[in-house]
Amino acid sequence: MPQDRIISGAPQLTVPVTPSDADFTVVSYLYDVDEMGAATLLGHAPYTGTNLSPGATTDVRLSLQPLRYTVPVGHRLSLVIDTDDEHYRSETATSERLTFGSTPTRPAILDIPWDQR
Numbered sequence: 001m002p003q004d005r006i007i008s009g010a011p012q013l014t015v016p017v018t019p020s021d022a023d024f025t026v027v028s029y030l031y032d033v034d035e036m037g038a039a040t041l042l043g044h045a046p047y048t049g050t051n052l053s054p055g056a057t058t059d060v061r062l063s064l065q066p067l068r069y070t071v072p073v074g075h076r077l078s079l080v081i082d083t084d085d086e087h088y089r090s091e092t093a094t095s096e097r098l099t100f101g102s103t104p105t106r107p108a109i110l111d112i113p114w115d116q117r
Contacts, residue, residue: 003073009113010066011043015081016106018057018099023050023091026098029080030064030110032071039078043067046088057101068115079110 013028025048031039043065052058071077081100083092092098102108 005071006115006117007042007067007069007071007112008115011064011113012061012111013045013064013079013109014059014061014111015108016057016101016103017049017060018101019049019052019054020097021054021093022052023093024048024052024096024098025083025088025090025092026060027082027085027088028062028064029082031078031080032069033076033078034072035074042069042077044085046085048091050091057106059106077110077112 011030017024017026025046027044027046029044030042032042033039045062045064047060047062049058049060083098084090100108
């Protein structure tokens with residue numbers, strides 16, 4: 001970031017996912033990463049899709065936890081998506097394959113609610 005910026009609200013994520021099975025779980029994590037690569041977890045959110053058509057793309061839409069946080073100059077935000085977290089039950093089978101995509105007609109979007117003051 002070229003200057004300190006403040007996140008104020010709940011970041012929103014939309015990402016197209018094509019599962020190889022009818023059920024899956026993903027957990028998204030948002031981090032603040034400093035110049036040395038050390039990361040601070042800002043929030044996370046699980047999503048479970050069930051009874052889907054294997055091979056058909058679905059849009060995962062979720063809200064991360066609301067926060068008010070100052071991202072310092074020189075830091076960057078990082079989004080991590082995983083299928084397993086000890087705090088949540090996962091519907092993703094060990095052999096399942098998830099394909100994440102982003103195209104001009106179906107983009108992956110991470111909307112950060114920047115404070116405009």
